[in-house]
Amino acid sequence: MSKDKLLLTILFFFLPFSLMLGLSILPTVYSIYLSFFRGMMENFVGFNNYLYLPRDQRFVDAIQVTFKFTAITVVSQTIIGLILAYTLFQPEARYKSVWQTLFILPLAIPPVVAGVMFKILYHPSFGPSGFLSLLGISPPLWLEDPNLALFSVSIINIWMWTPFTFLVFYTGLRAIPSEIIESASIDGASGLTTFTKIVYPHLKTLILVIIIFRTMENILAFDEIMGSTAGGPGFTTTTIAMYVYKIAFKSWDLGYASSISTVLFVIIIAFIILSIKLAYLRE
Template structure:
């Protein structure tokens, strides 16, 4: 196939001038491919290679095949960390979705100082995680923390918060919810702004109440935005490290040790690089599986909406 363009114009000598075009797009794509290979693909291939070896810092590397992966189910700390990760992720996704959607509905209405209050509401999202962790660590203090002081004002007993195995994960979820509910609010608020006014006008003519308007008009139309927020929050929560590490370091004991924290301990405390690489590969597969589940649910919901509309 010719790479030359059709004659654009005729020169003075009677010969047509032809526009030059490159024979391939590869010269333009190759630099990006090199960057992707160097930054993403090669590190993952090297991680998979390390997971197939017994590699401890200071010791020779030995090929062990799938031994590191077969070791995972019999590792009680890894199994426990998987449970902690799933519980932490589920709560850190569900609570911001509910509260963020409610906040979006509230801030979508018109009232005085709405813009100023929106700005205040999104401030937690702008703070650095370590600074947030240090502030909440002081608030969680059993004797000097403000949270127990507030509980005492309403006659409730003081709590140990992050210093007790039964309350440490809910306490960490409280910090996560406080910081990332504004993100969900902004995403859902964009969905509310995109809804046309005609459905609400029709519902008002038909005499629908507020709950019926929300249930049959608002909620179905903002569901795609809620799924986007859920996807972002799920990926962020399942790999959360900084806040948990800064507040509890996985404690008390290992009560708040997620996969990320256990991976850090294996790699940088016990220096078992091969086993840590196997944990990293399984951790990545878990993130992909959770994202695939959300995408599948979104796809089924989309087809259900189309079928019901038909």
């Protein structure tokens, strides 16, 4: 290989690596650096930001809200997506292309827009709640009631991302050899038996991947919450990502916000490592 070709080869591989380094690793390192300061890098405080986190009740509440939100959404998206995919996979299912199009439509809507759209739908004077008002029935305050707000925001996320799990599961189902399904049908196996004995063993790795991926995404959920409740009422829908936003851009404490972001980063990395280890143990 000539020197010119060798140089071009090195540049071909080095430039993407440099771009990845610049767009991901360096901002992370800079965020960790900021976490040792308070405010707008006014005072160096060492590890004080991290030591204060367990005593920050808002941070503790944000972690609880994040885990509740993630549990509700990930479980729902996985189950509903799998049910929809398996239902549409059945040979007797009709208008498959129409249903597929309808199922994936929410993916075309930006999360912030979805949040605003559901905010209008949840409004007592519009949408389904508006019909209740016309009937003289007091509608639930979906986004204003502290007991309903987190559930209502979770519905938005479920509506947005269940189409993704549906597509992944449907693709996985189509990869199962048709001969196996047909043999089970000829042998008189019920739909439940076919699912538990044939479909699930083929999809269990895919299910684990979906759970890992959606958990990572939903821990960082922000847009739909910002578009619907902005973390309210009070702090009942303030996830960790939402809390970082409030600290950084409302309190202007970039140092403390960076320390929370660093902890969030560590939580996600720990979750990935744990998930991979569990996957190996299952094998």
